[in-house]
Amino acid sequence: MRLSDVTLREGDQLPGREFTADQKLTCARALDDLGLDYVQAGFPATGETDQRVLSELAGTTDAEVIGLARALDRDVDAVLDTDADVVELFVSVSDRHLDRLLGKTREEMHEMLAGAVEHVHDRGGTAHVTLADAFRTPAEDVLAVEEAIPEVEYLTLADTVGARTPRSVREYLDTLGEAVDLGRVGVHFHDDLDCATANVLAAADAGVGKADVSVAGLGERAGNSPLESVVVAAGVDATVDFGVDESALIPTCRQVLETLGEEWDDRRAVLGETVSEHESAIHTTAMLSDPATMEAYDPERFGGERRLVFGASTGTSGARKLLDRAGVEVTDDAVAAYTEALADHGPLGLDGALDLARATVGRE
CATH class of the missing domain: 3.20.20.70 (Aldolase class I)
Incomplete structure (x- = not known):
């Protein structure tokens, strides 16, 4: 066609x-x-x-x-x-x-x-x-x-x-x-x-x-x-x-x-900013390992960008994965401190969340 x-x-x-x-x-x-x-x-x-x-x-x-x-x-x-x-x-x-x-x-x-x-x-x-x-x-x-x-x-x-x-x-x-x-x-x-x-x-x-x-x-x-x-x-x-x-x-x-000069809604299919943005703790935790878990397609295939958002809703499983990805030791105390820091400083994108992980553990 x-x-x-x-x-x-x-x-x-x-x-x-x-x-x-x-x-x-x-x-x-x-x-x-x-x-x-x-x-x-x-x-x-x-x-x-x-x-x-x-x-x-x-x-x-x-x-x-x-x-x-x-x-x-x-x-x-x-x-x-x-x-x-x-x-x-x-x-x-x-x-x-x-x-x-x-x-x-x-x-x-x-x-x-x-x-x-x-x-x-x-x-x-x-x-x-x-x-x-x-x-x-x-x-x-x-x-x-x-x-x-x-x-x-x-x-x-x-x-x-x-x-x-x-x-x-x-x-x-x-x-x-x-x-x-x-x-x-x-x-x-x-x-x-x-x-x-x-x-x-x-x-x-x-x-x-x-x-x-x-x-x-x-x-x-x-x-x-x-x-x-x-x-x-x-x-x-x-x-x-x-x-x-x-x-x-x-x-x-x-x-x-x-x-x-035309506007479009953030939730508009394909073009909207939020259609490839994820904040739910369950979603983002899974997507740190496998983005296809909660996506119909990789937005980068069509020139878009995925955005994972971390903050108060990020659970302990997500915090552990972020700490591990940041290259810092994952302990119960580190997870607790990092979860509190995310609630205080979020919402953050992935890079910001990783920087915060390093900074938080570094202070402990």
């Missing part, structure tokens, strides 16, 4: 956001260095900022640069005039969206989309298509679109309102897979039910060829499938290799968020 990062376009649609061109360029290059296949850097029809971003990125990245466009010739031209690698056309496909958002019949939508794809190809471009609200659309209606534009490289199915779970995603994709090659199908999930990461993994297991992701899930409402969670979950479960630089994942995602 190939990954397409949509942070810079989806994140910019959040209320109160207006990322600058320089912010987007810095982030796009960081994501490119991470090894992503595609970076959807903007929606050029919306103005000069995204036009500049795509123009400056074009031809300078290993990732293919995608510009978003409605199925309108002027939107297509706005993307192609930047020399972006891919035009990502989007169009409504469910009855509700056709009626309430697009205001067109299904036949009019087919004609509109086919014309836009043809315009992309006439100008020598590459077209991808995203079908909005696809997962709430009968499979036969999606297949009708696929049959009308067989020359499109990827047809992405969007769970636009985040209404699907791994079970329903897999059932839907299995149905489509009876008629189409899922290797040229993409998926785009929203996290309204907190299933966006699991839904990407379900799609990968079904054989889907591409998935949209965003750093920390930045995107409308509850956001999209988080890049970092998708990569780590797939890596830990050994389900799929996305070809990204795992050792740079956490630093790159944090860098992108800092550049965009």
Whole structure:
């Protein structure tokens, strides 16, 4: 499965956001260095900022640069005039969206989309298509679109309102897979039910060829499938290799968020400071010998850092292990004195706890 990062376009649609061109360029290059296949850097029809971003990125990245466009010739031209690698056309496909958002019949939508794809190809471009609200659309209606534009490289199915779970995603994709090659199908999930990461993994297991992701899930409402969670979950479960630089994942995602002025919670999966921090006496004592006792993965694999915290909650077993690691004699008196010192001076990281062990025993 190939990954397409949509942070810079989806994140910019959040209320109160207006990322600058320089912010987007810095982030796009960081994501490119991470090894992503595609970076959807903007929606050029919306103005000069995204036009500049795509123009400056074009031809300078290993990732293919995608510009978003409605199925309108002027939107297509706005993307192609930047020399972006891919035009990502989007169009409504469910009855509700056709009626309430697009205001067109299904036949009019087919004609509109086919014309836009043809315009992309006439100008020598590459077209991808995203079908909005696809997962709430009968499979036969999606297949009708696929049959009308067989020359499109990827047809992405969007769970636009985040209404699907791994079970329903897999059932839907299995149905489509009876008629189409899922290797040229993409998926785009929203996290309204907190299933966006699991839904990407379900799609990968079904054989889907591409998935949209965003750093920390930045995107409308509850956001999209988080890049970092998708990569780590797939890596830990050994389900799929996305070809990204795992050792740079956490630093790159944090860098992108800092550049965009976005905050993240300390308890956020993968990125949060506390997800690889341990203070419980039982946990830390075991982890001094074997960190995997209380970890799903070594955070250093993905560029993170483990932090063991010692203080008042550290028991005698943990104190004995720390004293031993500090290279000092472990006696009952030393353990008692050290346990009291930890309560007085903690919480401390591992290095600080070892220094305190040496200092405490040295005073005895």
